[in-house]
Amino acid sequence: MSEPLVARAYQALEEVMDPEFPISVVSMGLIRGLEVEEGVAKVKLTFTSMGCPWTEWIERGIKEKLLTVAGIRDVLLEIVWDKPWSRQDLVPGARIVLKKLGISP
Amino acid sequence: MVSAEELKQRLQRGEFVERPEEMTDEYRYELKRMLLIAGDTEFRSVPMLHSFFRVGVPYRYVKPVLAIGQDELGHAHVNYRILEDLGEDVDALLFERDVSDWTYPYFFDMPMQEWSEVAVSEGLGEYAGGLLVRNVLNHTSYAPWRRALVKVDIEETFHVKFGQTLMTELAETPEGLERMQRTVDWMFPLLLEFFGPPGKALDVQIEYRLKGKSTDDLRQQYLHYAVPFCVSLGLKLPTHFDEARKEYVLDFPFPCEFDPARKRWDFAKPVEWQEVFARWKARGPMAKEHLQQIRQGWRSLRSGVASRVAA
Numbered sequence: 551m552s553e554p555l556v557a558r559a560y561q562a563l564e565e566v567m568d569p570e571f572p573i574s575v576v577s578m579g580l581i582r583g584l585e586v587e588e589g590v591a592k593v594k595l596t597f598t599s600m601g602c603p604w605t606e607w608i609e610r611g612i613k614e615k616l617l618t619v620a621g622i623r624d625v626l627l628e629i630v631w632d633k634p635w636s637r638q639d640l641v642p643g644a645r646i647v648l649k650k651l652g653i654s655p
Numbered sequence: 656m657v658s659a660e661e662l663k664q665r666l667q668r669g670e671f672v673e674r675p676e677e678m679t680d681e682y683r684y685e686l687k688r689m690l691l692i693a694g695d696t697e698f699r700s701v702p703m704l705h706s707f708f709r710v711g712v713p714y715r716y717v718k719p720v721l722a723i724g725q726d727e728l729g730h731a732h733v734n735y736r737i738l739e740d741l742g743e744d745v746d747a748l749l750f751e752r753d754v755s756d757w758t759y760p761y762f763f764d765m766p767m768q769e770w771s772e773v774a775v776s777e778g779l780g781e782y783a784g785g786l787l788v789r790n791v792l793n794h795t796s797y798a799p800w801r802r803a804l805v806k807v808d809i810e811e812t813f814h815v816k817f818g819q820t821l822m823t824e825l826a827e828t829p830e831g832l833e834r835m836q837r838t839v840d841w842m843f844p845l846l847l848e849f850f851g852p853p854g855k856a857l858d859v860q861i862e863y864r865l866k867g868k869s870t871d872d873l874r875q876q877y878l879h880y881a882v883p884f885c886v887s888l889g890l891k892l893p894t895h896f897d898e899a900r901k902e903y904v905l906d907f908p909f910p911c912e913f914d915p916a917r918k919r920w921d922f923a924k925p926v927e928w929q930e931v932f933a934r935w936k937a938r939g940p941m942a943k944e945h946l947q948q949i950r951q952g953w954r955s956l957r958s959g960v961a962s963r964v965a966a
Binding site: 569570571572601602603604606607650651652653 | 715718719721722802803806810813817820
């Protein structure tokens with residue numbers, strides 16, 4: 551497994567924004583794991599709730615973005631719910647953004 | 656009370672109004688008028704969204720359509736809530752107002768009868784609504800309104816992306832593209848009406864910095880989005896970019912005659928804006944049914960609450 555490749559993949563995911571907030575899927579805490587084996591990115595992904603309406607958009611955004619990273623030729627997504635997403639998963643910067651939007655972080 | 660001239664000068668320097676005591680009567684009147692239009696526009700988009708389910712929404716899009724409806728209700732609440740703070744009785748506005756006194760674009764009174772209409776109403780209609788929101792958010796001198804619209808803007812932006820996805824999917828087959836072209840043919844001029852009649856030389860709402868851009872500026876901004884996007888999908892719009900004037904020019908008389916029952920425009924019959932205002936005032940095909948839905952929901956909610964309290 552190539553460490554720099556994983557780092558580049560994370561960097562790419564910083565550009566995939568949550569559909570509802572100007573916060574990346576990484577800063578939202580939706581990425582629960584990421585590894586790359588023989589060009590296949592394996593992503594463990596969660597959502598803020600099971601009723602999230604935008605799961606398809608988030609999945610599509612992640613796949614499309616990772617496929618632009620040199621060295622990644624395929625993407626496998628695994629949706630995980632254990633443990634459920636909570637506000638604790640937000641990075642500190644994301645809380646500031648939410649507060650500015652009038653949403654209690 | 657501050658004079659109109661003094662207030663206008665202060666606001667043009669970039670100052671904000673925070674409290675009702677800082678307003679002139681004229682400022683308060685225009686602010687309330689804009690809030691009512693904004694609230695009505697958000698609120699009356701919801702019955703139209705609801706009607707998408709009569710057309711049939713693919714399972715994977717059920718949650719997004721419901722979420723958009725919920726967002727729009729939230730946006731309506733933002734505007735109505737400020738009206739309430741300014742002394743208006745919002746329950747009366749929502750549930751007792753006559754159908755002809757509502758102030759939302761005629762577009763929301765049109766029946767949605769096929770999926771291409773759902774797609775275009777989201778892909779092109781949401782953008783028009785978003786421009787109206789941003790015209791207030793980026794410019795308005797009424798600080799409470801500006802603060803409340805930040806989240807509204809972000810959500811509207813995503814609704815457009817949703818619509819773009821639907822339109823892009825439809826454009827993948829010749830049949831889908833043809834259906835979408837038929838839809839665009841009737842929807843496009845109606846969406847241009849979102850921005851109202853051509854601007855007056857002196858616009859008091861701009862002088863008070865309640866909004867920033869004129870109706871004509873907004874229409875141009877809209878065309879700069881809609882035309883390239885539609886062309887990229889293979890759709891034709893009756894407008895072209897005039898290099899000399901550096902703006903889009905419509906290839907049909909605006910306004911002209913519209914037959915809502917047949918969803919057809921007659922480009923050979925220009926009309927005066929007064930006739931358009933009369934059509935708006937009379938409201939469109941679905942207006943009464945949608946209002947009835949809203950009132951019925953309110954009545955059943957109230958009777959439900961009343962019976963629980965009695966028990």
